[in-house]
Amino acid sequence: MPTAALHSIHVHPVKALRALAPREAVVEPWGLAGDRRWALIDPSGRIVTQREQPRLASAAAELLPGGGVRVSAPGREPLVVDVPAPGVTTTAKWSGEKIETVAAAAAASDWFSAYLGQDVALVHLDDPSVRRPLDDPPHSRPGESVSLADGYPLLLTTLASLDALNSLIARGTHPDEGPLPMNRFRPNVVIEGTAAWAEDDWRRVAIGEVVLRVAKMCGRCVVTTTDQDSAERGKEPLRTLARHRRFDGRLVFGQNLVPETTGVLRVGDPFTVIE
Secondary structure (H helix, E strand, O other), X not given: OOOOXXXXXXXXXXXXOOOEOOOEEEEEOOEEOOOOOEXXXXXXXXXXXXXXXXXXXXXXXXXXXXXXXXEEEOOEEEEEEOOOOOOOOEEEEEOOEEEEEEEOOHHHHHHHHHHHOOOOEEEEOOOHHHHOEOOOOOOOOOXXXXXXXXXXXXXXXXXXXXXXXXXXXXOOOOHHHOOOOHHHHOOOEEEEOOOOOHHHHOOEEEEOOEEEEEEEEEEOOHHHHEXXXXXXXXXXXXXXXXXXXXXXXXXXXXXXEEEOOXXXXXXXXXXXXXX
């Protein structure tokens, strides 16, 4: 088997928008630098994702120096959004959590509202260490924090497991929907050179100079059925995951990670299973 290594890195500056694929990224305690520090909320404060708005798959955000973003989408002129100044916070709601964020300029909210045909506001998470402690015992520890990711700082997937899943899809009832690309699963780090499903047994890993704890398997939702280019939805991979990758009532693909150390990840870095 080839030596395991970091195949690719993926950063999502605005939650639910398409990812960037840099050659290197800084790992901070709450995730990759710039990853999911922005999100959209509806008038009730609920965070809006591709679950409700698959068209977000066609929108993009370029990360700018200082943490701002340049957003773009079909039919819209690009817009530069600066990090908002500290001030009154806006409560964002996610799976029972209430997360204090800072609202972006009104122009950004107007831009996204016009694109989605829905009243939304763009908000920024200014300090994850203060705003969003990672509180999911026994999978979290005191002092840990997370960005606006679904639950954990980083998500890891492997090329071997994607190949195995696509083989299962090819033998299933919707073979025409495969093979699926990795972007359906919206990972942060993709590893090559491992065995399929080997990640099920990992507890601690190292990517280059960074050590990470494997917290728990990642339960998957309807977003994985959304074509990240066309925003159209199908049945896969959830249909196949339901038959072959159901654990504790969840359909799983990938592993959630929590950094134990910080540092810089670079594509090609060696990947090591510590335990």
